[in-house]
Amino acid sequence: MTDNAHDKLAERLAGTLLKLNRGDALDRDELAAEYGVSSRTIYRDMGRLGNVVECDAKGRYRMVAEYRGRLSPRDLENFARLVGVEDLFPRNSASFLLALLDTLGNSSFLVRGHHYEALKPHDPAFLQLDEAIRDQRLCTLNYADKRRTLAPYRLINSKGIWYLAATDAGTLKSFALSRISLLVVSDEAFEPDPTAQRQIDEDDDVWFSQEKTEVLLSVAPQVAYYFKRRKLLPLQQIDKELENGGLIVSSRISDQNQILPLVRYWIPHVRILEPGWLREALERDLRAFLA
Known part of the structure; x- marks a missing residue:
């Protein structure tokens, strides 16, 4: 054609x-x-x-x-x-x-995506949660050895894993569907919070938090291409392109575990410049591993 x-x-x-x-x-x-x-x-x-x-x-x-x-x-x-x-x-x-x-x-496109978990969107828990979100009904479930009552907002697939975005006692959190058990959808309705809905739409990850920490990193010339090609870090921005071909990149995170595994993957080509406490946390992890 x-x-x-x-x-x-x-x-x-x-x-x-x-x-x-x-x-x-x-x-x-x-x-x-x-x-x-x-x-x-x-x-x-x-x-x-x-x-x-x-x-x-x-x-x-x-x-x-x-x-x-x-x-x-x-x-x-x-x-x-x-x-x-x-x-x-x-x-x-x-x-x-x-x-x-x-x-x-x-058929001019061939897309090779992520490897996905075994959970399928037609599994019973998925269908129950989908219905609860549409009907704005509270749910009770077991998660991390604790019984919880949640207001469910959205089912999110992030990097091949399904999560439930829900408020727990008014706080927006994410819950991996594969770890949810004993799910019961209540007849009790809830009023969605527009602020929570907006945060779900705007965040590019499932680590929900009102407080974001800005992280500044240096990227070596050898791998700069990959960071320019697409965003590899949460809320990544390229702040400066250096004369040697390297980059100064910023990222905004809600939790250190959003970024530390990524930086470890790119060692020695990516270094944390700021904040100091996050750079020290990475160095402690590396020293413990080498010991």
Whole structure:
């Protein structure tokens, strides 16, 4: 398939999907005339859209009611983030939609993601929590040998591991799903806290905390490319590019365990400059290991 054909396919799928999303019933022949293609081509397009599309008694295509009106650029971005491909596509929402839909048609992308844990989204606990989040109902469960009552907000996949973002006595925390047991969804409802919802959306990790510590690091020229190519540290920012090709990089963390394992991985090419207490903690760990 040529690049021009790729572009036309992506544009056609994007336009069709947006029409379906707003509730339109689409006639195959009318779509064929609009896009200047055959009726058979439209039939193949609908096949590419899979289970989100159904054909009614009059032969018109509609989006399945479960999805109708619910698709947004933010939804697509969340999906892309979940499967680890968000950085492959442009940030502009219209371009993002076209690029993401383009993957349905030409197989020009091959994405090798993380290794994932065995837990699947159709497991009973996952389904129970999904329902509790949608219905805004409290849950009781065992976690770290303690019975807890939580207000569940979101199921998050971070680096291939599923977590529950929930408030415990008003404090936002994350709980690994694989460590949750004896889950019971209560009939008691709770009122979501907008501040907690906003923090979940804005943080790029599952270490939730109102207090963030800024960490300053030096990155050697030998590995600078990897830190420029994508963000390897929590909330990473490149502060300065040095004349020798190295970098000064900053990161913002909620807990030292967010960053110490990463720095250890890149030793000796990455060093902690500030804060001093974090650099000393790393040095203590290294001395204990060598001893």
